Amino acid sequence: MPRLFTGLEIPSDMSDALARMRGGLPGARWIDQQNYHITLRFIGDIDHATARDIDAALGEVHREPVAVTLDSLSAFGGGRPRAVIARVAPTAALAELQADQERRVRSAGIPPEGRKFTPHVTLARLRDASPMDVADYLALRGAFPTMRFTAYRFVLFSSRDSVGGGPYVIEAAYPLG
Structure with a gap:
């Protein structure tokens, strides 16, 4: 069964800039830059027939290209950053x-997605990282350069069953505009 999700790809020049922010945080498992993306909808593990139905349904999306702005670094997890x-x-x-x-x-x-949509690019997954170390990491990189691009397509990604972070494979691409 494939594990699927939809998302936006990150242009290579932005991936390079984001990858330069790696390091200096104990407990961080940095995501490979070729796996940077913005998840739009996590679908999960599904059978091949349902995957074909989803592919057909996504092919009916007719939207204009989307302007995207990455504007800051942050962390998920509050007192237990993850x-x-x-x-x-x-x-x-x-x-x-x-x-x-x-x-x-x-x-x-x-089934409906249970989490609120919070657009982001995951740079690192954290294990046993202290909130103070995360705060220090973010403070040292506070001058985040705003990055902008226009997404002219979205994609259907697959991933293998793992702890996250890729590798991701583009199964289908759907144009915007």
């Missing part, structure tokens, strides 16, 4: 693209 991320500034166009995919995936029989 990831370092590059935050994506929320926009109506990005939220509408995600909501359209949510509706289509649900129409293919997948």
Whole structure:
């Protein structure tokens, strides 16, 4: 059974810039830069027939290209940090693209996503990282350079069953515009 999710790819020049932020954080498992992406909808482990239904449903998405801005570094997990991320500034166009995919995936029989959509790029997964070390890491990189790009497609990724972080394979691409 494939494990699927939809997302936006990160341009290589931005991936290079994000990868330069790696290091200096005990307990961090840094994501390979070729696996940087913005998840739009996690689908999960599904059978091949459902995967075909989802592919067909996603092929019906008709949206304009989406402007994307990465505007800061942050962390998920509060007192027990679990990831370092590059935050994506929320926009109506990005939220509408995600909501359209949510509706289509649900129409293919997948349960609703239980988590609120928070657009981001995961840079590292954390294990036993102290909140103070994470705060120090973020403070040292406080001058995050705003990065912008336009997404002209979204993709259906697959991943192997693992602890996360890739490798990810593009199974299908869907144009925007």
